[in-house]
Amino acid sequence: xxxxxxxxxxxxxxxxxxxxxxxxxxxxxxxxxxxxxxxxxxxxxxxxxxxxxxxxxxxxxxxxxxxxxxxxxxxxxxxxxxxxxxxxxxxxxxxxxxxxxxxxxxxxxxxxxxxxxxxxxxxxxxxxxxxxxxxxxxxxxxxxxxxxxxxxxxxxxxxxxxxxxxxxxxxxxxxxxxxxxxxxxxxxxxxxxxxxxxxxxxxxxxxxxxxxxxxxxxxxxxxxxxxxxxxxxxxxxxxxxxxxxxxxxxxxxxxxxxxxxxxxxxxxxxxxxxxxxxxxxxxxxxxxxxxxxxxxxxxxxx
Numbered sequence: 001x002x003x004x005x006x007x008x009x010x011x012x013x014x015x016x017x018x019x020x021x022x023x024x025x026x027x028x029x030x031x032x033x034x035x036x037x038x039x040x041x042x043x044x045x046x047x048x049x050x051x052x053x054x055x056x057x058x059x060x061x062x063x064x065x066x067x068x069x070x071x072x073x074x075x076x077x078x079x080x081x082x083x084x085x086x087x088x089x090x091x092x093x094x095x096x097x098x099x100x101x102x103x104x105x106x107x108x109x110x111x112x113x114x115x116x117x118x119x120x121x122x123x124x125x126x127x128x129x130x131x132x133x134x135x136x137x138x139x140x141x142x143x144x145x146x147x148x149x150x151x152x153x154x155x156x157x158x159x160x161x162x163x164x165x166x167x168x169x170x171x172x173x174x175x176x177x178x179x180x181x182x183x184x185x186x187x188x189x190x191x192x193x194x195x196x197x198x199x200x201x202x203x204x205x206x207x208x209x210x211x212x213x214x215x216x217x218x219x220x221x222x223x224x225x226x227x228x229x230x231x232x233x234x235x236x237x238x239x240x241x242x243x244x245x246x247x248x249x250x251x252x253x254x255x256x257x258x259x260x261x262x263x264x265x266x267x268x269x270x271x272x273x274x275x276x277x278x279x280x281x282x283x284x285x286x287x288x289x290x291x292x293x294x295x296x297x298x299x300x301x302x
Contacts, residue, residue: 005050008132052260096269114247139178182245195234266290
């Protein structure tokens with residue numbers, strides 16, 4: 001059985017940057033987010049035992065969501081230089097490790113991940129796990145298709161595996177209903193507003209009764225008058241919010257599943273990079289994990 005683990009690079013880099021203490025290379029360049037990303041990757045490999053690995057990153061420039069709604073994420077402060085300068089080093093590490101990286105201008109990493117996951121769910125006898133701190137990606141979870149989400153809970157070490165049951169416990173709705181929930185409640189972190197006056201409790205009750213936000217509008221005559229008025233007034237915002245919240249599954253991107261299985265964590269290129277970065281402890285750790293992987297591969301041949 002194949003097991004693809006695809007990692008949301010931007011989400012993990014942001015989390016690592018804020019979770020790790022300041023750390024610099026021999027040249028005095030910040031490197032703590034890369035250190036945290038590598039640490040997280042090693043934890044993921046040891047805990048999840050993937051056969052295939054890939055990363056997805058955001059690209060610079062406007063996405064289709066920002067074109068649809070110019071104020072989308074506009075309230076977020078610019079990425080600080082101490083973090084933005086580390087992305088090229090993270091990509092250098094992934095290239096040296098032969099872990100493929102995917103991104104596409106005009107889309108978010110979520111959409112790239114969604115497209116790869118959607119393709120993989122059609123493959124029999126396969127499992128896909130997305131590693132991210134972004135709750136929006138919970139909408140991809142599908143027990144029948146063996147799609148789960150692995151989310152850090154505290155720092156970078158403690159993480160939880162989310163199936164449909166865990167998603168419902170966390171969000172109050174099923175994975176497929178998360179865009180419907182956001183259509184009604186909006187998302188302050190992304191700066192879109194759903195239906196003004198509709199909170200999570202009301203939205204969840206409506207979705208439990210009608211199934212989707214579209215079906216709510218189809219049956220709006222059955223909704224209590226005060227809520228009906230809010231829904232009618234906020235209809236345009238609800239439909240826009242639904243579009244913004246829904247992960248795209250058809251990003252026009254080429255990817256090679258076979259290349260996701262040829263990663264080499266402890267290659268000489270990686271060890272050379274770690275020497276530049278000053279990763280002494282991680283060098284010992286990555287050699288240990290690499291040796292364990294090689295032993296497992298050898299064992300599987302007999």
